[in-house]
Amino acid sequence: DIQMTQxxxxxxxxxxxxxxxxCQASEEINNYLNxxxxxxxxxxxLLISDASKLETGVPxxxxxxxxxxxxxxxxSSLQPEDVGIYYCQQYDHIPRxxxxxGTIVDL
Amino acid sequence: QVQLQESGPGxxxxxxxxxxxxxxxxxxxxxxxxxxxxxxxxxxxxxEWIGRIYSxxxxxxxxxxxxxxxxxxxxxxxxxxxxxxxxxxxDTAVYYCARDVVGSFDFWGQGTLVAVSS
Numbered sequence: 001d002i003q004m005t006q007x008x009x010x011x012x013x014x015x016x017x018x019x020x021x022x023c024q025a026s027e028e029i030n031n032y033l034n035x036x037x038x039x040x041x042x043x044x045x046l047l048i049s050d051a052s053k054l055e056t057g058v059p060x061x062x063x064x065x066x067x068x069x070x071x072x073x074x075x076s077s078l079q080p081e082d083v084g085i086y087y088c089q090q091y092d093h094i095p096r097x098x099x100x101x102g103t104i105v106d107l
Numbered sequence: 108q109v110q111l112q113e114s115g116p117g118x119x120x121x122x123x124x125x126x127x128x129x130x131x132x133x134x135x136x137x138x139x140x141x142x143x144x145x146x147x148x149x150x151x152x153x154x155e156w157i158g159r160i161y162s163x164x165x166x167x168x169x170x171x172x173x174x175x176x177x178x179x180x181x182x183x184x185x186x187x188x189x190x191x192x193x194x195x196x197x198d199t200a201v202y203y204c205a206r207d208v209v210g211s212f213d214f215w216g217q218g219t220l221v222a223v224s225s
Contacts, residue, residue, distance in 0.1 A: 042217075055213070087162070089154075089212075091209070101155070
């Protein structure tokens, strides 16, 4: 199975800061990479698909890029409501979907 | 708006079978176009994909769980179901159902906590 790693595992930032999370796949996954946000006690929410495609209704301060094995997720200006855990997920090797371990974003 | 709602026992004894249902509203499963998935999350840990089912009953399972998992679909009630046999404490988790759009999970249920304990 494809293994996904994320760094950092957690970060603390201030409102307005630029925040970047990296995700690395153990094998090439083209651009078949999603990013999810999970708030405490809630289900994950799909933010970005195909590595860089923003889902409808997701604020433009969120962005993603990458191809192959290395991907990044950026919040251009951190807002209080962005606190949560962010997961990457690969879907290149359907149907063996795998998630990264998550990155905790805190203020 | 598509909505999913999980239901089932919150407590299962070790070695027994975990059974959950997921009611889908706002979209008819029989229309096809999407798979419907189960994903779980142990407390304080990450997400694990369990498996998925299409409207015609075609399934895919996580190889690590395949020997114990069955997913069903009932298009007459617009529900999917999960059965996990021979459970242990390691199966304690929040279980989510979700819509699978070619590997992207765009709608999720709120999740249901299942504890495995005697």
